[in-house]
Amino acid sequence: MTTGSTPGGPPRTVLLRRGEVHSPADPFATAMAVEGDRVAWIGSEGAADALAGSADEVIDLDGALVTPAFTDAHVHTTATGLALTGLDLAPARSLPDALERVRAHAADTPAGGVLIGHGWDATRWPERRPPTRAELDAATGGRPLYLARVDAHSALVTTALLDRVPGVTRLPGHHPDGPLTGDAHHAVRRAADATVSPAQRAAAQRAALRRAAALGIGAVHECAGPEISGEDDFTALLALAAAEPGPRVTGYWAALVTSAKEADQIRELGAAGAAGDLFADGSLGSHTAHLPHPYADAPHTGPAYLTADDIAAHLTACTEAGLQAGFHAIGDAALSHVVSGARAAAERLGTDRVRALRHRVEHAEMPDEDAVAAFAELALTASVQPAFDAAWGGTDGMYAERLGARRARALNPFAAWLRAGVPLAFGSDAPVTPLDPWGTVRAAAFHRTEEHRISVRAAFTAHTRGGWRAIGRDDAGVLVPGAPADYALWRTGDLVVQAPDNRIARWSTDPRSGTPGLPDLTPGLPLPECLRTVVGGRPVYARLNE
Secondary structure (H helix, E strand, O other), X not given: OOOOEOOOOOEOEEEEEOOEEOOOOOOOOOEEEEEOOEEEEEEOHHHHHHHHOOOOEEEEOOOOEEEEOEEEEEEOHHHHXXXXXXXXXXXXXXXXXXXXXXXXXXXXXXXXXXXXXXXXXXXXXXXXXXXXXXXXXXXXXXXXXXXXXOOOOOXXXXXXXXXXXXXXXXXXXXXXXXXXXXXXXXXXXXXXXXXXXXXXXXXXXXXXXXXXXXXXXXEEEEEEOOOOOOHHHHHHHHHHHHHOOOOEEEEEEOOOOOOHHHHHHHHHOOOOEEOOOOEOOOOOOOOOOOOOOOOOOOOOOOOOOOOHHHHHHHHHHHHHOOOEEEEEEOOHHHHHHHHHHHHHHHHHHOHHHHHHOOOEEEEOOOOOHHHHHHHHHHOOEEEEOHHHHHHHOOOXXXXXXXHOHHHHOOOOOHHHHHHHOOOEEEOOOEOOOOOOHHHHHHHHHOOOOHHHOOOHHHHHHHHOHHHHHHOOOOOOOOOOOOOEOOEEEEEOOOEEOOOOOHHHHHHHOOHHHOOOOEEOOOOOOOOOEEEEEEEOOEEEEEOOOO
């Protein structure tokens, strides 16, 4: 199927009918018309009969569900593609399993360059420890290897890679045998990334975007920066996304801005803002999230990479330049710095000016009541990842190990964010957790801590419209006439309304409520299968034998 405009002619019209269309414009809609790159009409089969004769193409949905395409609000595209096409240790279930996967990858990879892998998580292994440098040296045959932890905030390396980075042993975060963090980690990552050729980079980016499209994702927010990926990687991704059919890519460049000139440099890269992973701290898994009290399993509180003054200066300069800003902040102490800095910027510039830019905070896992209130007051978007809770939450998960059960129970309070009116945008942080939009919605609706659960409808909105609102677009991420024609078709079971409060769920399923249903995401049930993904009226994925 092709849509859009014929060169020199009128926009092409496509009519989809005999399905279920998820739209607030008509909760009982079974048909939708697309004209060019916009939704033109949504309604019933009776009206569709009248439109069929004038449509350029009529698609029989055969009961399929039509929804807005998902937006993944936090992705590292090249790293995701490298994990998809190369060494991914996320499936490893033990230390010997991980070492065997490293050994097999080294054997299958031609010599030259650096072996790059991702995804190990020793908290899930019976041995409860990562490989030693000597073990990795043996598994790789002495070749250079960079192996990022699943959270990408620390990495294991071989001796051969260390030898390529002069002075690395004197940098903060160096460990003589264990994972590297901080400056030492960034130095070895840069050395590894420098060996990825432009062709390898493009192949990885295409692989990641293809996977996103196959999962009904129509847009991703690339969270790049000088401590994550180089400028060449960032600009090449934006160019590839502009030139080839696929999900839309909105890029963020996480560099500290203190002047109008630096803001202009961010724009010249093609970035939507100086946001994304501008690190106020690190991660809980790597013991680098910044806490006010020591970790339960380590005698320190984790580093603060930015002060409240740094944050205030960045937000002030970006707001004055009309540029969206943002930070990566996970620990409660780091979030306290963000809140203090944001309030200081608002005092200097006025609350309305700060609110207008919709500055964002990535992850925001450990907010207290004051932080939640400040986010609402200053219209800060909480760009969050429900799959983190699914992977590491609960009474026996990694969060409880790092923080103790009581502190861990407070993490990722999605219901509190919504009650306060804080804008939510959902993402995966891929490759930290996989691209998996329906799984993300399920994780929010069935949070391991019951009081943090939200309705499937609210979670779906955060993963569709929420991502568009986070970039300042209120007209997209929803199927209504005039909206961008970014949508996905799904094979799924019965549509239901799921909410933590059964009284709300019962009322919502009453026809008088006019609440459109969504797939049943009860854990254990199969997730919807994507049949087709369309972006701007153009199909970017179509499953064979739909």
